[in-house]
Amino acid sequence: xxxxxxxxxASLLVLLALPAVLTPYTQDLVVxxxxxxxxxxxxxxxxxxxxxxxxxxxxxxGIGAYATVLVSGDAGASLLKVLPVAIAAAALYALFxxxxxxxxxxxxxxxxxxxxxxxxxFVAHDTKLGGGSDGIFLYVKPxxxxxxxxxxxxxxxxxxxxxxxxxxxxxxAVLALIARSRFGHALAGIRVNEQRMRAAGFxxxxxxxxxxxxxxxxxxxxxxxxxxxxxxxxxxxLSWHESGAVLLMLILGGIGSLxxxxxxxxxxxxLTELFQSExxxxxxxAHWQLSLGLAIIGFVALLPKGLIGLRAxxxxxxxx
Amino acid sequence: xxxxxxxxxxxxxxxxxxxxxxxxxxxxLIFGIMGVINLAHGxxxxxxxxxxxxxxxxxxxxxxxxxxxxxxxxxxxxxxxEWAFFSFLYQREHLQQVLLxxxxxxxxxxxxxxxxxxxxxxxxAPSWLSGGFALGALMSYPWYRVFASLACIVVALALYWVVNxxxxxxxxxxxxxxxxMVRGLGIDIRLxxxxxxxxxxxxxxxxxxxxxxxSSVYPGMGGSVLIICFVVVVIGGIGSITGALIAxxxxxxxxxxxxxxxxxxxxxxxxxxxxxxLVWRPEGLMRRGY
Numbered sequence: 001x002x003x004x005x006x007x008x009x010a011s012l013l014v015l016l017a018l019p020a021v022l023t024p025y026t027q028d029l030v031v032x033x034x035x036x037x038x039x040x041x042x043x044x045x046x047x048x049x050x051x052x053x054x055x056x057x058x059x060x061x062g063i064g065a066y067a068t069v070l071v072s073g074d075a076g077a078s079l080l081k082v083l084p085v086a087i088a089a090a091a092l093y094a095l096f097x098x099x100x101x102x103x104x105x106x107x108x109x110x111x112x113x114x115x116x117x118x119x120x121x122f123v124a125h126d127t128k129l130g131g132g133s134d135g136i137f138l139y140v141k142p143x144x145x146x147x148x149x150x151x152x153x154x155x156x157x158x159x160x161x162x163x164x165x166x167x168x169x170x171x172x173a174v175l176a177l178i179a180r181s182r183f184g185h186a187l188a189g190i191r192v193n194e195q196r197m198r199a200a201g202f203x204x205x206x207x208x209x210x211x212x213x214x215x216x217x218x219x220x221x222x223x224x225x226x227x228x229x230x231x232x233x234x235x236x237x238l239s240w241h242e243s244g245a246v247l248l249m250l251i252l253g254g255i256g257s258l259x260x261x262x263x264x265x266x267x268x269x270x271l272t273e274l275f276q277s278e279x280x281x282x283x284x285x286a287h288w289q290l291s292l293g294l295a296i297i298g299f300v301a302l303l304p305k306g307l308i309g310l311r312a313x314x315x316x317x318x319x320x
Numbered sequence: 321x322x323x324x325x326x327x328x329x330x331x332x333x334x335x336x337x338x339x340x341x342x343x344x345x346x347x348x349l350i351f352g353i354m355g356v357i358n359l360a361h362g363x364x365x366x367x368x369x370x371x372x373x374x375x376x377x378x379x380x381x382x383x384x385x386x387x388x389x390x391x392x393x394x395x396x397x398x399x400x401x402e403w404a405f406f407s408f409l410y411q412r413e414h415l416q417q418v419l420l421x422x423x424x425x426x427x428x429x430x431x432x433x434x435x436x437x438x439x440x441x442x443x444x445a446p447s448w449l450s451g452g453f454a455l456g457a458l459m460s461y462p463w464y465r466v467f468a469s470l471a472c473i474v475v476a477l478a479l480y481w482v483v484n485x486x487x488x489x490x491x492x493x494x495x496x497x498x499x500x501m502v503r504g505l506g507i508d509i510r511l512x513x514x515x516x517x518x519x520x521x522x523x524x525x526x527x528x529x530x531x532x533x534x535s536s537v538y539p540g541m542g543g544s545v546l547i548i549c550f551v552v553v554v555i556g557g558i559g560s561i562t563g564a565l566i567a568x569x570x571x572x573x574x575x576x577x578x579x580x581x582x583x584x585x586x587x588x589x590x591x592x593x594x595x596x597x598l599v600w601r602p603e604g605l606m607r608r609g610y
Contacts, residue, residue: 107558289430292426294427
């Protein structure tokens, strides 16, 4: 038990100590990676644990982010108000999307989740509510006041950093608990053989729907943090490129493990950072999507089990 | 809305729907027969539109010749792409197919940006299709749009004929229902797949070429078409060409009239249509019927 969680716990301690040595740029980078790790973990609940490949997960990230901005308005709002509203909004949309898309399976499911995410994208992009293609600014970032004292102010970079790390730890813990619970075991059963689970008396549709809603809610948490970090939202948050990117993080790290999702978020963010770096790649940096596309093809073709699988592969090769 | 406006909108809806059908039919065939989910299908539409732009100075007013040349090039490209890339996807999981074809989109878009740049370009319609015919006292409808609809109808009929009335179509239908049996009967399934894929690419590129003078060519044009075509395939039922035709027209009408009546929320309507169909028939209108 202790050994199982040794790596995550050690990483958490390192993350808590890091701000002492980080430059502002790298601290921002760590915050971004940690937010994407929350996002990737939320999708891992669907893809890795339940076996549902969703290509519309960005919708819930975007709803969380937009809810943050809309609830805050010009005057700002308490985190105690922003978080529940954002999470409830995303969970509600996840309930709607899940209830319909889970009537389908396999490739249909992929296409339907993508289409419903696009619907949310159009609401953000085309309506007055969403502020059009430029998005909306978040003028006053959420704060957490308790008894007159400001405990957390997300406008403060250090507060933001520790809040994000706490959210990551919380998400990781929630998913680790789900994986060990009866609910998690049922999801694993559905992933392996849904028909058998149904024959064993499980209402698999409801289990999948519950997983879909929880995943949407956790993605909204990442969305709230992302809006607080960037101080603005725009429709690109809900675009299918974002949904594709988070799926990539999972396969990059290795599907079927929480550590894999976190490693994938790290690897993907660093990879895009590298490909966009003009200092390292010169003129190629302007065409970073080309490098990224080719890298993805290489990764998926050569490492279908992700970076986590690499260890087992090397280890296995040495003994085999 | 007076009668003339209504007629113009109806013609627009049919024309948009038929264009969608060309792209979606290739998508549904490729999925139905090879079981590959191809996110890069929208890129073939984009490539077609840019082909029309690139070939325009060479062919001048020889518009039909330009279309033919473009279709040939696209089919050749599809044939090579299947050989070099897609033939490795059949045995992989859906998730990996999604990511690999997603990566392909990034590559195509970036190559497009390197080769042609990121500007919006207009593509001229041929001069023998300029102008339009009068509809009512004030409105006129451009001949080029009429041509676009007719061309799509001709292609749809040809597709129907090929799939239902020829030996190749028989093999395609057989390949969709039982791959191993077809191979057992001595048909080269790999070649068959390659031909179907090349055909799908050619159809999408043809749609792009026909659409280019109407919409001009611009970055990201493939992505929006792709997602709408997914909606079409979901509504119509995977693998069904008839379903794709009905669904395309349905989407065309909902989208066109949605823009007239609910401008702000028109983008959402098509997806609501899909939601309703999913509640009613989760497998699509026509599951696996040709």
